[in-house]
Amino acid sequence: MQNETSQIPGDTPRDYPRGLPRREDGLSRFLGGSPLSVAFRLILLSILVGVVLAAIGFDPWNIVASIRRLFNWIYELGFDAINGLWRYFLLGAVIVIPIWLISRLFGAPRGR
Template identity: 55%
Template sequence: MADNQFARWIGGSPLWVLVRLLLLSLVVGVILSALGLDPMNILSSLESLVRHLFSFGFDTVERLWRYIVLGAVIVIPLWLITRIASRGR
């Protein structure tokens, strides 16, 4: 029973979820690479965000909101795709 609840919580069997996450990561990685981003670039952006968080106050809230919206542009469609893809099962 607990195994079934865990599989349900993560969205399917652990192996299938892992494969799906790897494929989605590959797609997002290709897209971000085409945009000229790399992991160190993203880490630098996050570091910059934390620095601005302590120094600019409300301007940082706006910057944080932009990061959230930017991430949502990728995350929400991928989440919807995975939900729609798993709906038929």
């Protein structure tokens, strides 16, 4: 039987570290990784969020006016949608209501 501390030929020693120990200082622990990789991820995320905000009309030089313009656009869009639905309803009702009324007036009574 083999002893627990004995080694098989070609095996690395049990007390030898597999890689260099990773030095985790306070800054890396605070940032959640190495400062360079965190900076790279933050730059990419900032560009992505900037593209999305630019698509909805934000301007980085006048953010308050951009937010006000966004809410105004949403407000007007809501009422334009209601106005559009109302127009479609009226257009369809001109055809649907008379046909329904004629079918009810001239339809045969149905027994239950």
